[in-house]
Amino acid sequence: xxxxxxxxxxxxxxxxxxxxxxxxxxxxxxxxxxxxxxxxxxxxxxxxxxxxxxxxxxxxxxxxxxxxxxxxxxxxxxxxxxxxxxxxxxxxxxxxxxxxxxxxxxxxxxxxx
Amino acid sequence: xxxxxxxxxxxxxxxxxxxxxxxxxxxxxxxxxxxxxxxxxxxxxxxxxxxxxxxxxxxxxxxxxxxxxxxxxxxxxxxxxxxxxxxxxxxxxxxxxxxxxxxxxxxxxxxx
Numbered sequence: 001x002x003x004x005x006x007x008x009x010x011x012x013x014x015x016x017x018x019x020x021x022x023x024x025x026x027x028x029x030x031x032x033x034x035x036x037x038x039x040x041x042x043x044x045x046x047x048x049x050x051x052x053x054x055x056x057x058x059x060x061x062x063x064x065x066x067x068x069x070x071x072x073x074x075x076x077x078x079x080x081x082x083x084x085x086x087x088x089x090x091x092x093x094x095x096x097x098x099x100x101x102x103x104x105x106x107x108x109x110x111x112x113x
Numbered sequence: 114x115x116x117x118x119x120x121x122x123x124x125x126x127x128x129x130x131x132x133x134x135x136x137x138x139x140x141x142x143x144x145x146x147x148x149x150x151x152x153x154x155x156x157x158x159x160x161x162x163x164x165x166x167x168x169x170x171x172x173x174x175x176x177x178x179x180x181x182x183x184x185x186x187x188x189x190x191x192x193x194x195x196x197x198x199x200x201x202x203x204x205x206x207x208x209x210x211x212x213x214x215x216x217x218x219x220x221x222x223x224x225x
Contacts, residue, residue, distance in 0.1 A: 004156070031211055040121070042202060042215035043157075050211075058212070090156055096211050099145045099164045104156035 002026050006091050006105035013081045013112045021076040021108050023091030029103075031096040032074035033058075034066060036087040037107070043090060049074055050096060081112045115140045119203045119216035126193055126223050134188040134219045136177075136203035144205035146170075146179050146186040147213065151200040160188075160201070193223045 007022045023032065030051050035043040045058030049068040063085060065077045074093075078085060088109050094102040119136040126132060138146065145164045149157040161170035166181035177188045186203060203216040 033212070035215075040217050042117075042217040043213075044215075045212055048212060092157075092213075094211060098211060099162070099206065100211075101147070101159040101162065102213055104149075104158065106154075106156045 004091055004093055004103050004105040006089075006108050008108060009106065010109050011111070013078075013110065015081060015083060015112060017081050018077070018079050019081065019110075020078075021089055021091075021110075023074045023076070023093075023105060024072055025074075025091075025093040025103070026072065027093060027103065028071070029093035029095055030071075031094045031102075032068065033092045033094075033102065034064070034074065034076045035090045035092065036060065037090060038087050046076065046089075081110075083112045086110060086112045115144065115205055115207055115214050117203050117205055117214055117216035119201075119219055121217065122200075122220040124219060124221045126221070128195055128223055128225050129192045130223075132188075132190045132193045132197070132221065134201055134203075134221070136186045136188065136216060138184050138186065138203075138205050140184075140205055140207075142207075144207065146177070147204045147206065148175070148177055148186070148188050149202045149204060149215075151202065151218075153199070157202060193221075195223050195225055197221060198223045 033048040034046040047066040052071040092102040148160040161172040163170040163179035
């Protein structure tokens, strides 16, 4: 009964380093999303995918790339981390059917120093 | 584009007090509206939703009514418990891409 699992849960990066955040869901959902959460700003959509092999930009895509090679996985990459990317990152998935809920992972707290 | 505005926190209450969190939205179409809750150290989980005007969503003693005339979806609970301490997010669902647009979140702290 895993739902949406994010790896890692915590990470500290130095400016300029790269890393990949992994999101895995076991609910056979078509749609997957990456959000970032910053104090007072709610969650903002970075990128999303409406199916295997597809990706699309959200509200704040700059500095991030994504890939959806397998239906169950959605990867978020930071090629050259910046302090402005310090945030809590949440992955979510949904069936894509309107009005149905999205299921969220527990988040990844990333600090860029 | 679509947007959601909710009252800033933190909101501090005593146990058994009445809670209301205001949420208003701007949308070009007819969105569905949601309240998500985030308990400390966890991800977001759906609290309740409403899909059309005048619908009332309810769960765990919380209620919210979709008011199209005032573009609002205020969250209420008649008697809060310490376990209701969390961050509450109002959100709307955009049809294209089935994406959620969130408000800034309201932190609620309930003291015994």
